[in-house]
Amino acid sequence: MLTIKRLDLDDARVMIKAATEKANALGVAMCIAVVDDSGFLIAFERINGCKALSTHLAQDKAFTAAISRKSTEAHNAACQPGNLANGMNTAMGGRFSLVGGGVPVVVDGEFVGAIGVSGGKPEEDIQCADAGIAAWEARS
Amino acid sequence: MLTIKRLDLDDARVMIKAATEKANALGVAMCIAVVDDSGFLIAFERINGCKALSTHLAQDKAFTAAISRKSTEAHNAACQPGNLANGMNTAMGGRFSLVGGGVPVVVDGEFVGAIGVSGGKPEEDIQCADAGIAAWEARS
């Protein structure tokens, strides 16, 4: 038997709150999704005005980061043409996302879930995802 | 041009909070999803301990109720064998749900979104969805 650590609803709320504050600071309406270690959704919020696509992309990014234990940004770099990982994004019914903004959450080397953000440029989405994780790590 | 009313994030939070209180009163861990008039997710929460399936079913139920403007309970009744609507649940890539617990939200005759709840028996899920809508309608 294995024993697994997994994010809970309070953890997800802390991350969503901080990611939302960062999105507001950037002035971009975003969607933020937090999933467990197996990619199943724990909590999600769409800032008013965020485009419909992001409701799916935020979830797909978080899903990808959780089940692969790697950020979507890192996958993007690894999946360039000429690399043997190129084309991996058709996996999982096409939900495997190479778009920056999905980041795994790690505790003592164990992968416990992931956050996915969509709505801005990938660089902005990554900033919000990182802000969510940083706030959660800094919680007392 | 048409002008459409649509639930916003504050609306969704009110519904999720009330549906969660009902679920806690019933002693069942549930997932609650609130979607806009076109079925795109606005907010979602999974009560700690809720089974993984419900993370999808809650969204599917809300999606179905929103885009069809009818509760999944009503669809269930209409889709019985022998009825010409039977089999409709394969639509929308199989996301069309006949399982009770998806309820549209109506304001002055206009469909503005939907709530979907999963985790208990369908009868319990319906109670939580109704509690979410009732609290939202009663808000000042």
Add this chain to the structure above:
Amino acid sequence: MLTIKRLDLDDARVMIKAATEKANALGVAMCIAVVDDSGFLIAFERINGCKALSTHLAQDKAFTAAISRKSTEAHNAACQPGNLANGMNTAMGGRFSLVGGGVPVVVDGEFVGAIGVSGGKPEEDIQCADAGIAAWEARS
């Protein structure tokens, strides 16, 4: 509650008529789809002789432009290898289109729907989509 503007059937007819005239001028049989702000179809016409694929592609292009609030041509440019958005086309069950010819419709900064055209070369499809929107904007 949010208030959203959305294209209606008359709007869609104006765009399809103008896009069809442009397609006829180019001598290419095309499909033209107009969708609402959430990507759901409002009106669609296939010029006699247009290939079967285009009945789907025109809808996918319009769908993509609507839910992402960006033209498929712009997505194509942004999704090149080396960009953090590369690979996004597997999203939405593969319906996310990078093929030029899907253009969002904007009124006073608000995204109210989109047009998608398929049947010719992407450059021709884009001309027809633009012609549809231009005629609609110029209507009295």
Add this chain to the structure above:
Amino acid sequence: MLTIKRLDLDDARVMIKAATEKANALGVAMCIAVVDDSGFLIAFERINGCKALSTHLAQDKAFTAAISRKSTEAHNAACQPGNLANGMNTAMGGRFSLVGGGVPVVVDGEFVGAIGVSGGKPEEDIQCADAGIAAWEARS
């Protein structure tokens, strides 16, 4: 943070061995899949001669039992016409299985995974799944 128990590879091997012995006793070539608490595969074996369909069905049954925390046999009974759960089998892209032979594995009230068996009649599949779990529970 939550702490979750999950089957490991040794657990899965014990179940597959016992389910295989039961299948051999019945004289039916079967597939046996064991998945974790979130429905992801841990181990799988196809007895020589088992039909191709069963390689998918065994996984779908185990997946369904794991993420829903209920046997596929119980779902079959609950999803009869007239019940509010009727039609649930189109969920999860159609992988949600109502066919007997998927059984969750429970330890001290916690759902830690599931076994799915396919190849014989559902009644035979269920016998093999139960044999797998019984042997695992009886291990020292």
